[in-house]
Amino acid sequence: MIFDYADFACTEIINSVRAATYSQLYCLPIECDACPELPCALDHGDLQADPYEPYTDPATDEAPWYDPAVPASADVLGFMGLDVTGFHSSTISRTPIPLVGDGSALGIARRAHRVITYTVLMIVRDECALSYGLEWMAAALTGCCEDGCDGAELGVFACCPECEGCDAMRYLYNVGLLEGPTVESLEYLSDGILARITYSLIAGTPWIYRNPIAASETWYDLTAGTVVVTDPDTVYDECEGAADCLEDPDCPSPPSIVRVPVPVDPCYPTGSATFLRTVISIPTTDVPNRLDMVPVLELDVGATDLRRLVVRFRSSLTGADCADALLDPCSVCADLQIPFLPAGSKLVVDGRTQRATVECETELVGTSTTSPPLYGAQGDAFQWPVFQCPEGMCIEILTTQASTGAGTMARVLMVTRSDAG
Template identity: 50%
Template sequence: MTAYARARGVPIQCDPCPDLAAAVGDMPYLDPVTDEAPWYDPAVPESRGVLGVMGLSVAGFDSSPITREPVQLVGPGAVLGPLRRQHRELAYTVLLIATEDCALSYGLEWLSVALQGSACAGCAGDEMCVFSCCPTDGDRELRHLYDVGVLDGPQVTGTQYLADGTVLATVTFSLAAGKPWIYREPLVTGMDWVPIGTGDLVGPVDPDQVYQQCLTAEPCTQDPLCPPPPLPPLPPAPTSPCYPTGVDLFRRSRVSVSPLEQSSWLETVPVLEVRTGSQDMRRLLVRFWTNPQGGTCEGPLDPCAACTDVNIAYLPAGSTLRVDGRVQRAVVECPQIPIGVATSTPTLYGPEGSLFGWPQFTCPTGLCIEVWSRSADTAPDATARVLLVPRSDVG
């Protein structure tokens, strides 16, 4: 926008980031028509008169969404209550520059439509990418917000006309991010795809049986000479008929994520991706361990010390699974010729078929991950990877 305005002689006072165009992969800017600017539309002649939008101020990135509601006790004091994160609101003030009034009117129309996001996002919102400061390589400074949508549409709060007819309009609007965290790029370690179709052959074994051997801590203040009265029997926990059980042969591969690149104060969340390859996959199990010392993850890993499991009963051939801790959603993409790609939501099970909980790691732990799948239903070209993504409450 600065290049377009200055080419027309508009006295814009702005100190742009010198490496911004290279960071976003753009060539040097010439004019909206030649560069095919996002707002340029050959069917609308007025669009060539829009010179762009320049940010004046933004609020919401430097405030934390953490809240806590104390519950007052009958006596002195209060119970603090759990921490929760509310949605994040971002308030923008921008300058819309156009060569004349008709171009300004079109620019406002375009801005209003652009802020509505993609038609495919629906009520979930879109991904938003911003730089936290002037970029140098485009990755280190890049931040991501998810489930972002417009909260208040553009409102013109002031206009100024220059001698040559150029119009400067001050516009405000606000966005809301349903996921309050600000995410960085995934750590480099763990980004490589690991073959799982040629992993170690293990079994016959039932991966869930290991939990029956795990010891749990018992209260130590109970007097053995005064046992408590027996509790009434609990009803059996319901189990899904689709959750696979029993002894079988498995292919097992391991993924190691180093803690060396992790910040000592940023928490991280995993993003699991699996490509099933040339045949259907059944009884997929992914198990996580923390690895604070950055070991090689070789040798036996104690299942009782695992952080969590991800169990999925079935994935079709040629599909890609993504279990995304950033948005806390899972999706399976299945190519369907000649229609395109169909998306579905898989059922995720936790350990022993329990409810699945989204894992998060609050210190630089590194990870050891085992990927299990039933040998008879694992293609030789099946692969998996686990990304570890840092996040923060302010940026």
């Protein structure tokens, strides 16, 4: 990952090109070899202007730290990245367990949190600006405390981006401030002050995510789906596992240990019903090899209450034609089922953060946000799916025809992730 740009909790913290441009206004001797097309990739400034000059001064550009109520904020000239650590190493580890005899059991492999440490050069014109710049950075790195303080999003670039597109963008989630910001050194110049600052972030979710696969970004009108009369549960009745070849019919194995029952959907319907089926195809050619994928479901409920939603993920070797996958009951990889969503609500089920939210308009307090119950196959417990094979995929969305109102739209973003970058 490059250290010339970082966006935390939707606030630009580091932008080396911006800092270098503002420093040149006051002839400060700042050497910067930052990515030249960074401002264009961020869509900063007037891209049609000739010449293209993305940055003018903190006040004119309304730089992230600029506050018209604080005059000293105009004398903060920016934050330039100097170094970053914590991205290039995997977080996976395991603890072997010694056996009574020779050797050890491997133990369970798990991924710990990720610690990311930045070294930044803050450039200011005077002591007042220095004080304000430190105040702003400390506040910005605190982020926002929502959803049980699970942290915010960190956006970085894996390499210098090109002007067109943001394929180099990477994201981390559940990120919060671990330590700092700490001033390591101060250098006083004739026209300004250079402050060398370090701070550390902790990513509770260690994965590094890319942008969603392009083939999954299309929104679908669920009212235009194919009408089918089906019982979604029959797919599990039709796909039975192979019998154990060691099972003796004359001497059956003892019964399995009784497990603690898992709560199921108390209102889960059974039997056939009329559904609208929408199928999304993810071709194999769009899936990077050897990278995991997780889904992000976004759904806007239309004019009526939606009383049954089934999102089913099926494997497909080609991903181009889902007809065969729909006929194969054993192609089902994972199920997501939600029993009820009110009219006009917005649902997000995010496999990156493993959180689900529903936003509803209310008469008294405006928008209300809550967490919906999620169920798996046949109303059983839901498990967050991770698709580890570089295959194509068929995503099947089923909603009852009677409850799918006008304006019901959905898309399922497929996002790849890595353990180092």
